[in-house]
Amino acid sequence: MKALRKVVPYLRPFSGRLTLAGVAVLGSMVCGLAIPLVLQQILDGPVARRETGPLVWLLLAVAALGAAEALMFYVRRRLVAGPCTAIEARMRADLFAHLQRLPISFHDRWPSGQLLSRAVSDLATLRRYIAFSGIFLVVNTVTLVLGLVVLFVLAPVLGVITLICAAPLVVVSTQYESKYALLTRRAQDQGGDLATVVEESVLGVRVLKAFGRGPHLARRFAAQARELRGTEIAKVKMVAVLSGSIVLLPELGIAAQLLFGAFGVADGSMTVGTLVAGITVTAYLRWPTESIGWLLAETNQTETAAARYWEVREAEVTITDPERPRELPADGVGAVRFDGVRFAHEGAERDVLSSVDLELRPGETVALVGATGSGKSTLAMLVPRLADVSGGRVSVDGVDVRDLRLADLRSVVAMAFEEPVLFSASVRENVALGAPEVTDEQVREALRVAQAEEFVDRLPWGLDTRIGEEGLSLSGGQRQRLALARAVVGRPKVLVLDDPLSALDVHTEAEVERALRAVLTGVTALVVAHRPSTVRLADRVALLHQGRIAAVGTHEHLLKTSAAYRDQLSTEDEDRAEVAS
Incomplete structure (x- = not known):
C-alpha cells in the first residue's frame, strides 16, 4: 500500500x-x-x-x-x-x-x-x-x-x-x-x-x-x-x-x-x-x-x-529555477549567444546538435535554415528553456539561461510555434496568455502589430468572441496572426519564431509576412525558416547542417558563397511547388 x-x-x-x-x-x-x-x-x-x-x-x-x-x-x-x-x-x-x-x-x-x-x-x-x-x-x-x-x-x-x-x-x-x-x-x-x-x-x-x-x-x-x-x-x-x-x-x-x-x-x-x-x-x-x-x-x-x-x-521536473538565480542586466538589450551548444534526446546515442556557435546581436533578426530533422526547432526551444542543453551554454545579455528564474527568462523571451495553438477562450484571453496583466489597449496594440485587429473587429463580439477548440473556427492565417500577437503582447526583447509561415497558402502567407515585418521591428529574433520569403525578412541567415552551423551571412552572400545553402533553398522551393500543384 x-x-x-x-x-x-x-x-x-x-x-x-x-x-x-x-x-x-x-x-x-x-x-x-x-x-x-x-x-x-x-x-x-x-x-x-x-x-x-x-x-x-x-x-x-x-x-x-x-x-x-x-x-x-x-x-x-x-x-x-x-x-x-x-x-x-x-x-x-x-x-x-x-x-x-x-x-x-x-x-x-x-x-x-x-x-x-x-x-x-x-x-x-x-x-x-x-x-x-x-x-x-x-x-x-x-x-x-x-x-x-x-x-x-x-x-x-x-x-x-x-x-x-x-x-x-x-x-x-x-x-x-x-x-x-x-x-x-x-x-x-x-x-x-x-x-x-x-x-x-x-x-x-x-x-x-x-x-x-x-x-x-x-x-x-x-x-x-x-x-x-x-x-x-x-x-x-x-x-x-x-x-x-x-x-x-x-x-x-x-x-x-x-x-x-x-x-x-x-x-x-x-x-x-x-x-x-x-x-x-x-x-x-x-x-x-x-x-x-x-x-x-x-x-x-x-x-x-x-x-x-x-x-x-512524481515524474522528475528537469527544468527548474536555479538555487541561486541571477538577474538580467537592467540595461539588457536582448543579445543572444549559443556557445558550443550540444543537445541529445534522453537515451539517444547521437547528438541532435553538436558544437553550435551563433550570436544574435541586439535588434537583429537571424533566420535559421536547414534540412528537415537538422535540429532547427530544437535549437529554437533552447532559448526559452523548453529544453536544456546537453553541453555548452545559451545566454541572454551575457547570462546563462539556466542561471535565470524561468519567469524572468520567459518575460524577456517569447515564442511562437509552427502550429499556432489556440484555446477554447475569447480572443482577449488567447492573446493575453502571453502576458496575463496586460490591458485591453495593450492587447489591441499587439493585434495591430500582428495585423490582426481588422479581422478581430469583424468577429461577432470582437475581443470577447470565443474562437472554439484549437481555433479551428478561424483560418490558418488568422490563427497564425493571433499567435504572433500573443508572442509580442508582453513586449519581449527576444522573439523566437518556429517556422511561422508553414502550411499557409500564398495569399495568407503575404498577410502574415506583413505582420512579421511589424513584429520583428525592434526585437532580437531567431526565426526558423523554410521559405525564401521568410529568409528575406532576416538581417542574417544561419545554415544548420548535421547539427552544426555550416555558414552564416546575409541571404545574398550565402547564395553566392554556399552551395549547401543554394541547394537547401532550391529543395524548399521544389517542395513548395509540388505542394501547390
Missing part, C-alpha cells in the same frame, strides 16, 4: 473530521450489535416470565438504538462529503500544476488520454475510497472483532463456530488480492488508451472525414473496448468467486449455530434468548463479513489508481 500511504499528507488537514466520521460509523455498528443483546433480555426476561411491564422499556431501547444507528450513518455522510471532494480537488490541481512544470520531452512520451484518465477517473476512485471503502474497511474489521467478542460472551461455542467459518475468508481474500490488483491495473491502463483514441478522433475529425477513415478508427475503438470489457469481466468473475465464498461460509456458520444451539436449549445449557441473540449477531455480521472481500478489492483498485497518479505526479 505504498502509493496509498503517499496520500496521507492530503488527509491531514481533514483528519479530525475523517476520524469523527469513523467514530460515527463505529458507533452505529455498536448500536447494531447492542440490539441483539436487548433482544436476549426480552426473550429471557419478560417473554420467558410472561411479564409485560419491563417490555415497554426494552422495546423503547431497541427503537433508540435503531434511531442512533441511523443518525450516526447520516453524520458520517455529512462529515466526509466536504473533505473528500476537497482532497480530490487539491490532488487534481497539484497534478495539473505538475504537468505544466514537466518538460516537453515528458509530454512527447505520454498519450494525453493516459494523463486524462489519471486526472479524472483515478482521482474519483481515490475520493470514493476515502469517503466510503477506507472507513468501512477499518470499521467493519473492528465490528467483526467486537461481534466475535459478543458471541464468546453469549456462548463460547457460538463464537468458535463463527471464527472457524471466518478463518478461510482470510486465506481466500489474500490469494484473491494480488490477482485482482493485476487485472485492475490492466483495466485502468486500457481505459486510458481508450480515452486517447476518443480524444484523437474528436480533435482529428476533419482528417478522418476527409479520408473516410472514421469506420477504421471505429473498428479500432471497438476492438480496444472489447479488450477492456474482457478485463472487466475477468474482474467480475474473480469478485463472484470471492463473493460466493463469503456468502456460503456465514450461512454454514448459522446452520451450525442452530444445530448446536438447539441441543443446548434442549439440555438446558443455553437459553432461547442466548441462541436468538447469537444468531442475530451472526446475521448482523454478514455485511461486515461479506464486505471484507469487496473492500479489499476496492483497496487494490485504489492502490493501483494511486500508483498511476504518483507515476505522473
Whole structure:
C-alpha cells in the first residue's frame, strides 16, 4: 500500500473530521450489535416470565438504538462529503500544476488520454475510497472483532463456530488480492488508451472525414473496448468467486449455530434468548463479513489508481529555477549567444546538435535554415528553456539561461510555434496568455502589430468572441496572426519564431509576412525558416547542417558563397511547388 500511504499528507488537514466520521460509523455498528443483546433480555426476561411491564422499556431501547444507528450513518455522510471532494480537488490541481512544470520531452512520451484518465477517473476512485471503502474497511474489521467478542460472551461455542467459518475468508481474500490488483491495473491502463483514441478522433475529425477513415478508427475503438470489457469481466468473475465464498461460509456458520444451539436449549445449557441473540449477531455480521472481500478489492483498485497518479505526479521536473538565480542586466538589450551548444534526446546515442556557435546581436533578426530533422526547432526551444542543453551554454545579455528564474527568462523571451495553438477562450484571453496583466489597449496594440485587429473587429463580439477548440473556427492565417500577437503582447526583447509561415497558402502567407515585418521591428529574433520569403525578412541567415552551423551571412552572400545553402533553398522551393500543384 505504498502509493496509498503517499496520500496521507492530503488527509491531514481533514483528519479530525475523517476520524469523527469513523467514530460515527463505529458507533452505529455498536448500536447494531447492542440490539441483539436487548433482544436476549426480552426473550429471557419478560417473554420467558410472561411479564409485560419491563417490555415497554426494552422495546423503547431497541427503537433508540435503531434511531442512533441511523443518525450516526447520516453524520458520517455529512462529515466526509466536504473533505473528500476537497482532497480530490487539491490532488487534481497539484497534478495539473505538475504537468505544466514537466518538460516537453515528458509530454512527447505520454498519450494525453493516459494523463486524462489519471486526472479524472483515478482521482474519483481515490475520493470514493476515502469517503466510503477506507472507513468501512477499518470499521467493519473492528465490528467483526467486537461481534466475535459478543458471541464468546453469549456462548463460547457460538463464537468458535463463527471464527472457524471466518478463518478461510482470510486465506481466500489474500490469494484473491494480488490477482485482482493485476487485472485492475490492466483495466485502468486500457481505459486510458481508450480515452486517447476518443480524444484523437474528436480533435482529428476533419482528417478522418476527409479520408473516410472514421469506420477504421471505429473498428479500432471497438476492438480496444472489447479488450477492456474482457478485463472487466475477468474482474467480475474473480469478485463472484470471492463473493460466493463469503456468502456460503456465514450461512454454514448459522446452520451450525442452530444445530448446536438447539441441543443446548434442549439440555438446558443455553437459553432461547442466548441462541436468538447469537444468531442475530451472526446475521448482523454478514455485511461486515461479506464486505471484507469487496473492500479489499476496492483497496487494490485504489492502490493501483494511486500508483498511476504518483507515476505522473512524481515524474522528475528537469527544468527548474536555479538555487541561486541571477538577474538580467537592467540595461539588457536582448543579445543572444549559443556557445558550443550540444543537445541529445534522453537515451539517444547521437547528438541532435553538436558544437553550435551563433550570436544574435541586439535588434537583429537571424533566420535559421536547414534540412528537415537538422535540429532547427530544437535549437529554437533552447532559448526559452523548453529544453536544456546537453553541453555548452545559451545566454541572454551575457547570462546563462539556466542561471535565470524561468519567469524572468520567459518575460524577456517569447515564442511562437509552427502550429499556432489556440484555446477554447475569447480572443482577449488567447492573446493575453502571453502576458496575463496586460490591458485591453495593450492587447489591441499587439493585434495591430500582428495585423490582426481588422479581422478581430469583424468577429461577432470582437475581443470577447470565443474562437472554439484549437481555433479551428478561424483560418490558418488568422490563427497564425493571433499567435504572433500573443508572442509580442508582453513586449519581449527576444522573439523566437518556429517556422511561422508553414502550411499557409500564398495569399495568407503575404498577410502574415506583413505582420512579421511589424513584429520583428525592434526585437532580437531567431526565426526558423523554410521559405525564401521568410529568409528575406532576416538581417542574417544561419545554415544548420548535421547539427552544426555550416555558414552564416546575409541571404545574398550565402547564395553566392554556399552551395549547401543554394541547394537547401532550391529543395524548399521544389517542395513548395509540388505542394501547390
